[in-house]
Amino acid sequence: MDLGISGRKAIVCASSRGLGRGCAEALAEAGCDLVINGLDGARLDATAGDLRARYGVDVKRVVADVSTPEGQKALLAACPSPDILVNNNGGPPRRDFLELDREKMIEGVIQNMISPIEMIQQVAEGMAERGFGRIVNITSISVRMPLEGLDLSSGARAGLTAFLASIARRYASRNVTINNLLPGKMDTDRLRGGLERAAGQAGVSLAEAAATQEAEIPAGRFGTAEEFGKVCAFACSTHAGYLTGQNLLLDGGLYPAAF
Template sequence: MDLGINGKTALVCASSNGLGKACATSLAKEGVHVFINGRTLETLEAAAEEIRAAGGEVTIVQADVSTDEGRKTLIEACPNPDILINNNAGPDPIGFAQSNRENWDEAIDANMMAPILMIQAVLPGMRERKFGRIINITSAMVKSPSPVMCVSAATRSAVTALSKAVSKEVVADNVTINNMLPEMFDTGRQKQNAELIMLFTNASLEEAREKLVSRITAGRFGQPKEFGDTCAFLCSHQASYISGQNIQLDGGSYDGLV
């Protein structure tokens, strides 16, 4: 299927590894010129080589999207993106009683204000050009909050609400805003989760991964390519009638109806 985005430009935040890199890779394979972003030059260069090896066109932007300076650098590098993929590392697990002002400030900057301000920066141009696709990579915690992920759930839910409100204003200009809600994809995040289980239970790495997989209805971790390809479709011409939605990618694990 031709997604109709060959020749478009995408700014993909926090994309030197994990799900962000998966989205950049899938978009690049569709002929999109991707601008990938991260804080570490070596990691960025390695990701760029992978994308180029797959036939993609890629530019690296070393910057921290959580900061005003970093966002300015990103927009200067790619001032008129057709596609914006908002992504950033999430907060570490912590209970509400144990959380402090510093935890909340960091999460607000990284997972709430960063995507909101990036949307605000690119939206006028997208509306003027009558094409725009904005994807926010949030979390399954938005719809099924966990006590130890309350900081993540709260800050990402704010982005969800903002996106829904703005999506109603801009969809008539062929600009869509959707959220992708991942759960248990086989990335570095699951390695960290497995290591936490190992620390507190004396389990082996294989046993820790099995414990994580046991929580997934599909009985396996999601693969990053599955996530990236879904992202590419949501950015397509064919997806122009999908906006203001939360797309659950969790192997069927969510128990709710909506």
């Protein structure tokens, strides 16, 4: 399917690996010119080179922390008038809520709620004036269901979801959509770190810990960054102009609900 976005300009935050890279790759395949972002310059260079070689699109790389005003300024300097924004950022590490002090909680809310809102504030009006905009926020299944130790991440992302619910309706008539993608158990570095911890706690092998978790998922497997990226690219396409204010679960059926 031609997504109708070839030549569009996209900023994909935290995109040198994992789900962010999956989104960047799918958008590059659709013909978008990209600004990719991360903290590891060498990894960003490798990602940018790979995407340029495979898809023939323009790829700029910005080494910066999107949680900071300086990082956001650098991203928007590289792409002042984006057509597409994919908000993504690492979440706070797994902690028992009793270990969270005020400073850690503020940092987590900045990472997973305030920063994406700030990015949207800076691009939404321009998108509306040009008559096209697609904003996708990568949140988490934990917005819908509790995950032990991820209370801060869950709360911040849920706050982002609630905050943007009315904002999405504000821009819908001007062909600017805002949607959230909620990954479940995806085969990423973050998941593998959790598996290693679970295996150590249970005294089993990494393969056994993975098999136990996969068995809990109706699809019988973990998701991939590639398939996650394809859904993101569709949400950014011309065909998704009537899709806004939605929370799309990509979890293999893990979340048990009819609605």
